[in-house]
Amino acid sequence: MLDATVDGWRIETTSGYGAFLSASAAALTPLELALERAGVAEWLPDWAQRARRVDLARDLAVMRLDAPPLAAAWVPDRDFAAGLLYVLEGSRLGARFLARQVRAADAALPLAYLTHGEDHDLWRSFVVWLEAIPKVGFRTDAAEAGARYGFQYFSDAFERLAPSPGNLNVRAGPHVRV
Template sequence: MSLRTALRAGTSDCHADVDQIFGRFDLGREADYGAFLSAHTRAVPAVEIALEKAGIERLIPDWAERRRRDLLLDDLAAMNVPLPPALDAPPMQDDAALLGAVYVLEGSKLGGAMLAKAVGKGLPSAYLSPFGPKGGMKAFMDMLDNAGADEAGAVEAARAVFALFRKAAEMELEMAAS
């Protein structure tokens, strides 16, 4: 089984769960969209920084073109939404963990491109707009297909990143409800 197949199979429940909870945000409403971006801000920068500290550029040389935290922070600032406290990223102990974490972040780009269509008129959406190196997703998926990384370790890391996104969404939804 390829690492991509193992990640897809080993995280499908987490992916569905995160899609469901983030689906509760109405991106057409400014307040909901701000909370959606805040939830992502609790997770994405922490994960990207952890990946960088662990040396992701060694595995993915075009990493700087892939990361999105600056776009996310710019969108949040354009909406005058204060920066929320970041959550702690899961440990990035080895190549398998790095690839598992990037799998979640790269997958979120695909979802983001679809979600961008739902963003309210006049609201900033650079974070959700497709970008990155041309052919970057295919290159990453090909890398996963050929990676000899520990499947269980990659799946565990991906599940931890999905859990971080879920926790971030729950925090924002709880704040909106109170």
Template sequence: MNSPQPPTATPAESPALLPRLRLETRPYHDSVEANAFNQALTAGRVTAAETAQFLARMYGFVQPYEAALRRHAPAFGPDWQLEQRYRAHFILEDLARLGYPAEPPLCPALPPLETRAQLLGAMYVLEGSTLGGQVIARQLAAAGIDGRTFFASRAERTGPLWKQFGQLLEAAAASEDADAIVASAILTFQTLAAWLIQE
């Protein structure tokens, strides 16, 4: 008599990707949060100059990331509403308000962003940053610092767009390499943390 075989897992039974991403990227997320701008913001002593410097660094990372996402937009489709997710242009508006005098430098070595899985991992990081951005916008407003468009740009759409992203990401995980998505998210956090501390 043959021994019964365990049932084959279906995609619906696969572990949810978002909780895994939150757990496995937590140390790297915390490293990004430890930058000097966030420390000054938390301490209530952030300046306009520090805000401009941080935004310039963010532009250097966000702009080439969004350029890669635009190149691969056909791999996502209209449900992802990518046009609503691009934010680099808001940083340039903020820098102009803050009197930033130069062209922001671009990060010379972003993580690989050539596959859909790699882009999904990076999207997890950048889309997640919109949630904290709302908090930062309120802190900057309390400090009387202009140049908050990048952080506040999604306003009431922040929660719905993040929820939609999570649903689309979970659906995509059924046909993508979840390990590759997680690895890309970790590398994105690591690269961003290193970029933000450079002078």
């Protein structure tokens, strides 16, 4: 459902890509902050390498876009976090495709967010971490709730910040500085 929403945004245009980055920031930033408040760095030792909000903010700044308003997010425990992290880490797989699409349309558009971690096998190391979580006491219902929460959080942000169809035709130009 979220993929279908983004498909109509024409992210190969300056306005469509800017809207995509803004909606991504509205979702990703509060989720990462909530994970950090919950102690993610204690359970996932390479969390600092995985966090993407700084690169996302950098891309917004390059495009001279303000950070969107952020809603509060929460992460009650590690099991819930595991499901949420599944969503965040899985989104990197789609980001690779989107980065190629954006790069092919306009090489001047900033790609730090979409290409974050592409030189590392973060998905594989995440799966190794996930599979190493002791299953005794692990609540799969909480992990599933965390995954649903992550998907819904992104969906809500993308719905809230969807560009109007008339604003999706502007191609990137020299005003975008990398």
